[in-house]
Amino acid sequence: MNQPLDILRKTFGFPDFRGVQPQVIERVMAGANTLAVMPTGAGKSLCYQVPSLALDGTCIVVSPLIALMHDQLRAAEAVGIRAATLTSVDDNREETIARFRAGTLDLLYIAPERASGEGFRNLLSQAKLSLFAIDEAHCVSEWGHDFRPDYRLLRPLLDRFGDVPRLALTATADAHTRADILEQLGIPQDGLIVAGFDRPNIRYTITPRENTTRQIVDLIAEQPGPGIVYAQTRAGVEKLAAKLAETGRSVLPYHAGLDPAVRRRNQSAFVASEDMVVVATVAFGMGIDKPDVRFVAHAGLPKSIEAYYQETGRAGRDGDPAVAHLFWGAEDFAKARQRIGEVEAGRQAGERVRLTALGALVETAGCRRRILLRHFGEDAPESCGNCDNCLTPPAAIDATVTAQKFLSAVFRTGMMFGVGYIESILLGQSSERSLMNGHEKLSVFGIVDGDEAAMLKPVARALLLRDALRTNAHGGLEFGPGAKPILKEGADLKLVLPPKRERRSKRGRTGDGGVNPIGNPLFEALRAKRREIAIEAGLPPYVIFHDSVLRDMAMARPDSLSRLGQISGVGARKLEAYGDAFLQVIREAA
Structure with missing residues (x-):
């Protein structure tokens, strides 16, 4: 060798x-x-x-x-x-x-x-x-x-x-x-x-979707550096990109419906950027060899754990800390089951297995990384120390009784109504609709109150995820195969309640985990020189040198080409092409 x-x-x-x-x-x-x-x-x-x-x-x-x-x-x-x-x-x-x-x-x-x-x-x-x-x-x-x-x-x-x-x-x-x-x-x-599948530098976080735009606005406010936000439709990409651009961050859309020249231009701008966010369909990313992506966010459920691993893997390829944040809703699982019914019969069993695996990933109160690695046949410790559940363990409560009440209300109202209406019946909220339907006379009307009321939305989400409930063509809820075990066979429903997340009003620096000496005059001067050389050469900045190389330069302060050449990532060609320029920056900062 x-x-x-x-x-x-x-x-x-x-x-x-x-x-x-x-x-x-x-x-x-x-x-x-x-x-x-x-x-x-x-x-x-x-x-x-x-x-x-x-x-x-x-x-x-x-x-x-x-x-x-x-x-x-x-x-x-x-x-x-x-x-x-x-x-x-x-x-x-x-x-x-x-x-x-x-x-x-x-x-x-x-x-x-x-x-x-x-x-x-x-x-x-x-x-x-x-x-x-x-x-x-x-x-x-x-x-x-x-x-x-x-x-x-x-x-x-x-x-x-x-x-x-x-x-x-x-x-x-x-x-x-x-x-x-x-x-x-x-x-x-x-x-x-x-070689193994672990990406220890990626912090995995999975959150139920509430207000997707607000949640992602909060996320990008905290994350410096380039990022990718995946939306599920072209219309969703355009709408979300426009909303995120209102924050003042540089944001561009990417999807197959854009003019090819616009797509190429947006992709090139992102590859060359040091702070841009691209909102895209999942087609974007496989063709990107950009190592300094600091975060990947999913505004909806990916196709499978394999797809999730591949898409989140576009973050932190340079080895520096990165964030992968998935926002999911129960309707994602309902739509996925509908899509499975449309594929050829021979593939349906495998697709159902993949969807079940995704459900286990989003619903777990345990380590996310452990589930990911075990899916690929790899042993993993009980705790990774770098996912949301390991960093801030959620509460897990028994919500079986509330789930039974919810299923009973769906059944007694004729399996015709959506989540919001079922909640109103359980909470005893009178309306013209409930009076007309005679549902205020049902035994389930008003049987939920107090602290239990806050559990209705997460319970509905969990029932949809587990296929105990399904949505029909008109948006009404009906029983799925998972309903009977909960109602009649003693199966329990454990509910994971994520801790309250504090919104940050100012943009933080959590995305790089503090590894880059942001504010260090020499580091920033080296980045500026890299940017200048990259623009002149028509290359993305990371092709010149990764941040990790500039970080080492700022720490070691080499005073000669031979010493600069000893820094990891500075090969002979780059030393010859760029060495003198970066040494000059270091000398001027002395």
């Missing part, structure tokens, strides 16, 4: 490999086919970038999105890797093909649609190949949450060049998905390397 380690130190400026990187790279260097499951931020790209420099030939990287490829291209070129993309939007395709044929490319990024074509296979036979790297490999599996049919067509290409090692990489794959990836890509079982 001497040669790869030398490359890591000289080209990338890192002193040593991390985690399973040396195991993965050792297999690649030995020509063995490998599937590496590594959490986002664990350095997956290094697992093919280092071999691409150590081996003779070009590494072909299959990546699902053009925007992601272009981000990766910029980062590769910044450290001196000879790289190119071959996509439908590139205007230098002939030049790229010539470079590939001449053997002067270390990396060539392509989309799966191009990789599966006969013309591309013929092109590959005209130059030496060192490695196939299949990024986001969960896309090859129908069990994966981002299945892409074109990934299924990669196997013939891989087999045609059977002597070229193949490396599949993903951050999100449960045991079933991993087995399918191995089979679909022709990788042996002993080629599986799982």
Whole structure:
């Protein structure tokens, strides 16, 4: 491993490999086919970038999105890797093909649609190949949450060049998905390397939705740095983006309904930003290779735990503290069950299992991270110390009697009315509607009062989540399969009551956990210099240096290029290109 380690130190400026990187790279260097499951931020790209420099030939990287490829291209070129993309939007395709044929490319990024074509296979036979790297490999599996049919067509290409090692990489794959990836890509079982799924720098928080806009306004007021807010519809994206922009924060929308030029412009602005919030549908993010996202918020329920893990994993990829906050409502689960009924019969059982797993995650009074990790087959301690439930344990009370009252009221009113009306009946609130329906004569009218009244909304939410109640086409509540066990079979309903959250009137600095010396004149001067260089070069600031590198510069105050080159993340190319500029800032601050 001497040669790869030398490359890591000289080209990338890192002193040593991390985690399973040396195991993965050792297999690649030995020509063995490998599937590496590594959490986002664990350095997956290094697992093919280092071999691409150590081996003779070009590494072909299959990546699902053009925007992601272009981000990766910029980062590769910044450290001196000879790289190119071959996509439908590139205007230098002939030049790229010539470079590939001449053997002067270390990396060539392509989309799966191009990789599966006969013309591309013929092109590959005209130059030496060192490695196939299949990024986001969960896309090859129908069990994966981002299945892409074109990934299924990669196997013939891989087999045609059977002597070229193949490396599949993903951050999100449960045991079933991993087995399918191995089979679909022709990788042996002993080629599986799982690094673990924990992202200890992400603080997970899950909150029932009350006033989504106000809740997210409060969140972004507390979080500095770039952030992503996921909304479930295009209309929801536009509305929420407009509301958040009223706070004075720089906010842009992103969804498939926008003009392509506007989408590209908004995405580029976010990638280059140090403080912007983008409100988007879930399509946004997979194509973003931005390490300094400080928070990810969900304004509604994600599709699955796999999707939640993938989407929240876009925060804190630089290893600094980040926040993932999910706001959910019972109606999210009702809509999800309706969608399950619309998919093909063979997939419904699996989708129900995924929805149940999500329900367990949002409803637990225990550690969120433990549920996430156990879902992926990983052991976890009882407490992580970095999720809402571990930091501020919620109260858990027995709400079975209140749940039985609620279900009885739904039944006795004919299973025709929504949550608000059922609450009014239980609270004994007379109205023209209740008088007309004769519901004030029912035994359930007015049987809830005092402290129990505050439990009605969370109980209704819990009953909908557990499929004890469902909403019909007219918005009325009716029994689901979970109702009978609570009403007649002695099943209990434990209710988790989150602690009251204090609203903060001033923007805090909790998003970076205090790791960045905000207000430190030297750190801020280094950030300003980075911003200046990035604008001049047309690059995102993080491509120049991560915050962690600037933090180390501010602490170490190197006084020469050789000392600056000893800081982790300062490779030879960046030292040559930017070293003098940053040293000048440090000297001026002395």
